[in-house]
Amino acid sequence: MIDKIVPSAAEAVADIRDGATVMIGGFGTAGMPNALIDALIAQGARDLVVVNNNAGNGDTGLAALLKEKRVRKILCSFPRQVDSQHFDALYRAGEIELELVPQGNLAERIRAAGAGIGGFFTPTGYGTQLAEGKETRVIDGRHYVLEYPIHADFALIRADRGDRWGNLTYRKTARNFGPIMAMAARCAIAEVREVVELGALDPEAVVTPGIFVKRVVPVGSA
Amino acid sequence: MIDKIVPSAAEAVADIRDGATVMIGGFGTAGMPNALIDALIAQGARDLVVVNNNAGNGDTGLAALLKEKRVRKILCSFPRQVDSQHFDALYRAGEIELELVPQGNLAERIRAAGAGIGGFFTPTGYGTQLAEGKETRVIDGRHYVLEYPIHADFALIRADRGDRWGNLTYRKTARNFGPIMAMAARCAIAEVREVVELGALDPEAVVTPGIFVKRVVPVGSA
Amino acid sequence: MNTTAYQRMTRDQMAARVARDIPEGAYVNLGIGLPTLVANHLPADREIIIHSENGVLGAGPAPEKHLTDPDLMNAGKQPITLLKGGSFFHHADSFAMMRGGHLDYCVLGAFQVAVNGDLANWHTGGPDAIPAVGGAMDLAIGAKSVFVMMEHLTREGESKIVKACTYPLTGMGCVNRIYTDLAVIDVTAEGLAVVDCVPGLSLEELARLTGVPLRAMLETRD
Amino acid sequence: MNTTAYQRMTRDQMAARVARDIPEGAYVNLGIGLPTLVANHLPADREIIIHSENGVLGAGPAPEKHLTDPDLMNAGKQPITLLKGGSFFHHADSFAMMRGGHLDYCVLGAFQVAVNGDLANWHTGGPDAIPAVGGAMDLAIGAKSVFVMMEHLTREGESKIVKACTYPLTGMGCVNRIYTDLAVIDVTAEGLAVVDCVPGLSLEELARLTGVPLRAMLETRD
Numbered sequence: 022m023i024d025k026i027v028p029s030a031a032e033a034v035a036d037i038r039d040g041a042t043v044m045i046g047g048f049g050t051a052g053m054p055n056a057l058i059d060a061l062i063a064q065g066a067r068d069l070v071v072v073n074n075n076a077g078n079g080d081t082g083l084a085a086l087l088k089e090k091r092v093r094k095i096l097c098s099f100p101r102q103v104d105s106q107h108f109d110a111l112y113r114a115g116e117i118e119l120e121l122v123p124q125g126n127l128a129e130r131i132r133a134a135g136a137g138i139g140g141f142f143t144p145t146g147y148g149t150q151l152a153e154g155k156e157t158r159v160i161d162g163r164h165y166v167l168e169y170p171i172h173a174d175f176a177l178i179r180a181d182r183g184d185r186w187g188n189l190t191y192r193k194t195a196r197n198f199g200p201i202m203a204m205a206a207r208c209a210i211a212e213v214r215e216v217v218e219l220g221a222l223d224p225e226a227v228v229t230p231g232i233f234v235k236r237v238v239p240v241g242s243a
Numbered sequence: 244m245i246d247k248i249v250p251s252a253a254e255a256v257a258d259i260r261d262g263a264t265v266m267i268g269g270f271g272t273a274g275m276p277n278a279l280i281d282a283l284i285a286q287g288a289r290d291l292v293v294v295n296n297n298a299g300n301g302d303t304g305l306a307a308l309l310k311e312k313r314v315r316k317i318l319c320s321f322p323r324q325v326d327s328q329h330f331d332a333l334y335r336a337g338e339i340e341l342e343l344v345p346q347g348n349l350a351e352r353i354r355a356a357g358a359g360i361g362g363f364f365t366p367t368g369y370g371t372q373l374a375e376g377k378e379t380r381v382i383d384g385r386h387y388v389l390e391y392p393i394h395a396d397f398a399l400i401r402a403d404r405g406d407r408w409g410n411l412t413y414r415k416t417a418r419n420f421g422p423i424m425a426m427a428a429r430c431a432i433a434e435v436r437e438v439v440e441l442g443a444l445d446p447e448a449v450v451t452p453g454i455f456v457k458r459v460v461p462v463g464s465a
Numbered sequence: 466m467n468t469t470a471y472q473r474m475t476r477d478q479m480a481a482r483v484a485r486d487i488p489e490g491a492y493v494n495l496g497i498g499l500p501t502l503v504a505n506h507l508p509a510d511r512e513i514i515i516h517s518e519n520g521v522l523g524a525g526p527a528p529e530k531h532l533t534d535p536d537l538m539n540a541g542k543q544p545i546t547l548l549k550g551g552s553f554f555h556h557a558d559s560f561a562m563m564r565g566g567h568l569d570y571c572v573l574g575a576f577q578v579a580v581n582g583d584l585a586n587w588h589t590g591g592p593d594a595i596p597a598v599g600g601a602m603d604l605a606i607g608a609k610s611v612f613v614m615m616e617h618l619t620r621e622g623e624s625k626i627v628k629a630c631t632y633p634l635t636g637m638g639c640v641n642r643i644y645t646d647l648a649v650i651d652v653t654a655e656g657l658a659v660v661d662c663v664p665g666l667s668l669e670e671l672a673r674l675t676g677v678p679l680r681a682m683l684e685t686r687d
Numbered sequence: 688m689n690t691t692a693y694q695r696m697t698r699d700q701m702a703a704r705v706a707r708d709i710p711e712g713a714y715v716n717l718g719i720g721l722p723t724l725v726a727n728h729l730p731a732d733r734e735i736i737i738h739s740e741n742g743v744l745g746a747g748p749a750p751e752k753h754l755t756d757p758d759l760m761n762a763g764k765q766p767i768t769l770l771k772g773g774s775f776f777h778h779a780d781s782f783a784m785m786r787g788g789h790l791d792y793c794v795l796g797a798f799q800v801a802v803n804g805d806l807a808n809w810h811t812g813g814p815d816a817i818p819a820v821g822g823a824m825d826l827a828i829g830a831k832s833v834f835v836m837m838e839h840l841t842r843e844g845e846s847k848i849v850k851a852c853t854y855p856l857t858g859m860g861c862v863n864r865i866y867t868d869l870a871v872i873d874v875t876a877e878g879l880a881v882v883d884c885v886p887g888l889s890l891e892e893l894a895r896l897t898g899v900p901l902r903a904m905l906e907t908r909d
Binding site for chain 4: 270271272273274296320321322323324327330331334335341343344345346347348349350351353354365366367368369370371372373386413414415416417418419420421422423450
């Protein structure tokens with residue numbers, strides 16, 4: 022019997038090694054997999070490359086992981102926030118590498134990894150600093166920049182309901198990067214509010230089919 | 244008040260001009276928008292470029308459109324079927340142009356058009372006849388072919404339920420190309436089994452958000 | 466500065482002026498900051514569909530405080546509601562809506578707009594500034610009409626409308642219309658054209674404040 | 688031809704032999720024709736998830752005739768059922784599953800397989816043949832393990848395992864294992880290795896029939 026349910030977040034993240042590339046879902050705090058991040062902090066892996074839209078808020082979650090100096094590099098679109106003090110300090114001290122990616126290119130590069138696309142031409146960022154040194158091309162009279170996929174070893178995401186095959190649904194705008202990060206990682210781990218019986222999720226409304234998910238951890242409400 | 248509901252298929256397809264590129268949903272007969280195709284046959288536009296996975300089955304729907312010699316060119320992945328006699332005859336007589344596209348490249352090219360991607364590197368087809376003359380590239384040790392988006396003037400698709408904002412759900416494997424064709428066309432027209440009140444569709448389970456749809460035609464069960 | 470007999474528009478007056486130009490049925494993305502105010506001024510008798518980059522169409526006004534849902538936020542991380550007919554989707558689909566040209570309007574704040582429509586709104590380029598781009602570059606190239614909304618002059622009295630941007634670009638030639646506290650100005654192939662300006666302010670005085678050539682809209686209508 | 692003391696496997700025996708190699712929890716796509724039979728032989732005590740390119744995971748056996756649903760078909764347009772835990776998705780997502788390397792196994796029919804793993808299964812190249820490729824090229828490059836299932840010899844007694852394919856290719860070097868009515872053969876960097884063959888058929892006789900170098904699997908295991 023297929024059973025992707027893992028009882029604890031600690032078990033679910035146990036094999037994340039030093040140096041791993043880890044995608045972390047969430048836009049601001051919505052969809053942030055706090056239980057998995059806390060378990061990753063406790064687990065101790067360092068020298069991580071993190072992919073997230075932001076660079077942490079406040080003192081918890083991703084911000085706490087940064088504060089512990091466990092992240093070598095971060096790929097994100099919007100690090101600077103009113104409460105991104107831990108990232109800000111590391112960045113100013115030169116203790117973290119930042120690859121700043123326009124948000125849509127970030128999403129599309131993650132999706133490309135999951136979809137087996139080797140690269141794509143995007144109009145976003147053409148003629149700006151963020152495309153400097155990148156290959157460009159005019160296609161049908163429009164300017165494009167060539168961007169490459171972002172693959173990951175692990176994706177840590179938060180979903181709403183999940184079953185033992187790994188099928189997931191999400192809740193409102195907490196969906197954000199979850200579905201595409203699940204596709205892009207070798208091992209996608211979803212914390213869910215609730216585990217349901219196989220067959221309880223409407224097959225028309227499954228957002229992430231289980232093929233993209235390796236582990237499902239029930240953590241209850243956020 | 245936004246109201247994308249159009250009472251008749253005839254009205255919905257009235258502005259399809261000669262020479263238009265028309266995407267038609269469906270995989271075999273599942274998801275085939277028969278009412279819209281019949282209306283297009285009656286409407287008279289010719290010299291069409293059609294994008295569909297197949298090239299018609301039997302004597303109705305897309306096959307009937309082909310039989311009427313209204314299609315100049317077809318892009319598809321699997322024209323040859325036991326009951327594709329109308330396509331077969333036109334093809335053998337040199338009366339229709341065929342662009343044969345591997346099914347996944349067809350889907351991805353349609354999606355690329357909808358997503359504003361100028362081109363993408365795909366591993367599918369590399370080293371085969373279907374990639375002859377196309378640009379290739381090695382990325383991270385893997386061979387890729389450069390493919391371009393397929394845009395359309397119109398998409399004719401079949402969905403299950405729709406509302407006056409154009410939000411759509413689908414039914415089982417009749418979903419197939421509908422969501423991506425809706426994105427790729429300047430004007431997407433959906434025939435639906437049932438029109439429902441705004442708010443009746445679960446916002447978590449809307450598959451095609453109304454932004455991609457211009458017209459919704461209630462036609463009842465297929 | 467303000468010695469002549471005109472009044473600068475308040476932020477709410479600016480927002481109301483922008484709102485006036487957004488028609489029934491439009492799909493609109495409102496940037497963070499000043500543009501967010503536009504939502505409060507959209508006429509109640511028009512259905513206008515607000516897109517938020519974090520995966521929602523049909524964003525409604527802020528809920529009463531006790532009804533705030535941390536999973537239902539806009540791109541500025543402010544709580545919102547969902548209108549009937551709204552829907553949720555993931556980040557790759559959300560940015561496909563932008564990049565694919567499906568949004569009718571976006572309204573963005575700006576540091577500078579150049580006479581050729583170049584936009585600078587993401588980074589001051591200062592050596593100590595932490596860069597953050599978010600979805601700005603995607604919106605700049607994606608919406609059918611890109612509106613900029615900003616004060617006409619900096620605190621130091623310098624025009625934010627410039628011959629050429631000195632701040633790093635967000636997008637090249639992407640701005641269609643500029644709304645300031647003094648005037649509404651179209652970016653055209655023949656240069657900047659003033660659509661209207663606050664009572665008591667002459668075109669000559671506006672041009673003097675702006676420091677770049679301006680002409681009245683009507684003179685150039687064909 | 689068949690003068691020695693061995694029996695060729697029947698189509699069902701071949702299907703059972705393939706099924707034996709598919710483990711619990713595998714995501715599998717079964718091609719049209721012969722490979723479809725494999726579904727009938729999957730052990731009831733293993734959960735194996737069947738993917739069909741037209742947008743379904745968890746495809747189950749054919750329904751009783753009166754329960755056939757025209758909206759629930761497999762890629763061969765045959766009626767199927769949906770298992771508990773199954774889900775539906777659109778074509779771009781379906782092929783992302785293939786191209787992105789998420790399927791564990793695909794089983795494909797073939798005209799020819801070359802010693803280097805080249806596959807020809809979509810087109811005879813005949814001047815009057817109407818080409819049709821479907822999802823074959825995507826599956827060939829997409830699944831983690833590509834199994835081919837075919838008769839060992841053509842009706843004319845020629846080996847379908849060849850030095851180099853004479854029919855147009857589906858994919859280059861993509862086949863991992865070949866199941867025929869005579870033997871199971873792995874494609875390895877050192878050439879073809881026979882895993883097992885029907886009782887009474889010697890390796891020498893098999894090699895003679897096949898016409899390309901073959902070695903026994905065990906001899907080369909390190």
